Amino acid sequence: MLSKAQVEQYREDGYVVAENVLDRSELATLRGKLQELLEGARGLTGHTEIYDLEPFHKPDDPRVRRIKTPHKFFPLFREFVQNPKLLRILQQLLAPAVRLHGSKINIKAPQGGAAVEWHQDWAFYPHTNDDVLAVGVMLDDCMMENGPLMILPGTHTGPVYDHHFEGYFAGAMDPTRYGLDLSRSVALTAPAGSMSFHHARVLHASAQNTSNRSRWLLLYEFTAADAWPLSGVSDLDEFNGRLLSGEPTLEPRLEKVPVRLPLPPALHQGSIYENQRAMKKAAVREPALAM
Numbered sequence: 001m002l003s004k005a006q007v008e009q010y011r012e013d014g015y016v017v018a019e020n021v022l023d024r025s026e027l028a029t030l031r032g033k034l035q036e037l038l039e040g041a042r043g044l045t046g047h048t049e050i051y052d053l054e055p056f057h058k059p060d061d062p063r064v065r066r067i068k069t070p071h072k073f074f075p076l077f078r079e080f081v082q083n084p085k086l087l088r089i090l091q092q093l094l095a096p097a098v099r100l101h102g103s104k105i106n107i108k109a110p111q112g113g114a115a116v117e118w119h120q121d122w123a124f125y126p127h128t129n130d131d132v133l134a135v136g137v138m139l140d141d142c143m144m145e146n147g148p149l150m151i152l153p154g155t156h157t158g159p160v161y162d163h164h165f166e167g168y169f170a171g172a173m174d175p176t177r178y179g180l181d182l183s184r185s186v187a188l189t190a191p192a193g194s195m196s197f198h199h200a201r202v203l204h205a206s207a208q209n210t211s212n213r214s215r216w217l218l219l220y221e222f223t224a225a226d227a228w229p230l231s232g233v234s235d236l237d238e239f240n241g242r243l244l245s246g247e248p249t250l251e252p253r254l255e256k257v258p259v260r261l262p263l264p265p266a267l268h269q270g271s272i273y274e275n276q277r278a279m280k281k282a283a284v285r286e287p288a289l290a291m
């Protein structure tokens with residue numbers, strides 16, 4: 001469970017880190033499965049529905065940037081969301097009734113794993129209310145040099161920024177356009193087995209991995225069960241099948257939240273890395289300041 005002060009920090013700053021949530025064996029199981037998946041990229045000549053590859057990937061020298069929606073393909077990553085320690089924290093931050101929205105594993109290989117530009121997850125998947133967050137399960141130690149998640153605290157109560165470029169959704173915003181003070185950003189550094197929780201509206205990014213160690217981050221997105229995606233629900237059984245606790249409802253909770261739809265869709269589809277290729281100017285070059 002999070003302490004009262006940690007819950008307050010999440011409400012105030014839009015993020016919180018819970019250190020050492022997983023025990024050694026839980027961590028080893030997740031890492032072992034990921035290692036196996038990374039080896040499965042050998043021989044691939046392009047992105048698949050599971051693998052997003054670095055531009056310099058080669059079939060005989062595989063470089064994976066992301067495993068897409070692992071909960072859909074691998075039972076271990078679907079079962080993990082029932083972890084009672086995780087569920088208790090989600091209920092503290094969201095609501096008694098919680099739904100899984102999505103998942104991904106972002107992999108930063110040593111010496112050059114990709115940067116992610118500043119963005120709000122909310123720009124990708126606005127809902128009827130903003131009891132929506134992402135969890136970063138740290139499968140490696142996340143330190144300044146291996147490209148930790150960086151957050152601009154308090155931005156979860158501000159506007160939804162323009163994530164379009166030349167008329168198309170691009171999955172990134174330009175912080176200089178809004179005069180945002182990035183020196184206030186905070187790096188979410190913690191040992192492997194820790195988890196970060198960030199609000200869907202908080203601005204965040206991460207720099208390249210300049211170290212000799214990998215940075216594996218398993219990300220899940222969760223919502224309160226009464227937060228419905230504004231993109232609609234095409235399969236009600238599948239939607240309700242992602243409820244982790246509580247009862248299904250046909251009555252979304254509508255809150256006055258700022259929304260900007262991710263339309264027309266990104267020119268480069270497939271992952272945030274692909275979407276952000278449309279941005280000509282990179283804002284994330286250097287690791288931000290430590291907490």
Ligand SMILES: O=C(O)CCC(=O)C(=O)O
Nearest residue numbers: 106116148149206217272
């Ligand atoms: O992997 C990271 O450091 C950033 C992840 C992120 O913000 C995303 O995938 O939306």
